Amino acid sequence: MNLKIAENQSDFFSCMLIRSRVFMIEQNVDISLELDEEDKTCTHYCLYDDEGKAVGTCRVLKHGDVAHLGRVAVLKEARGHGYGAYMLKEVEKHCRKLGYKKIELGAQLHALPFYEKQGYHAYGDIFLDADIQHRMMVKEL
Structure with missing residues (x-):
């Protein structure tokens, strides 16, 4: 396995392809909700398997x-x-390494046990994001 920061068009395209397959096709999230202005300023990561996929x-x-x-x-077939x-x-x-003190995320309810196993803790009320129920989670670094 190899996690890379998406620093070129190929890596960025791979990230967008995975997101479109998981969120837009599998979970039926509208493209206007999936792709946003934050994509221009955030750091994208792409995970490759041992064969480079x-x-x-x-x-x-x-x-x-x-x-x-x-x-x-993560692609369905790779889960x-x-x-x-x-x-x-x-x-x-x-x-x-960048000096962050904690990581937070909005987890889909079905994914809460996965994140809990990774040391994240849920807080706050359930909320909808793209018509999917979520809860906020946090992990101290």
């Missing part, structure tokens, strides 16, 4: 000394192989 992505936005993790996605956990661990290492 892009299998996961996420992005990090800076909110003061808090990193906001978003658009976390259950540890890619998501690996991606989070590597992103957390990068965020620590």
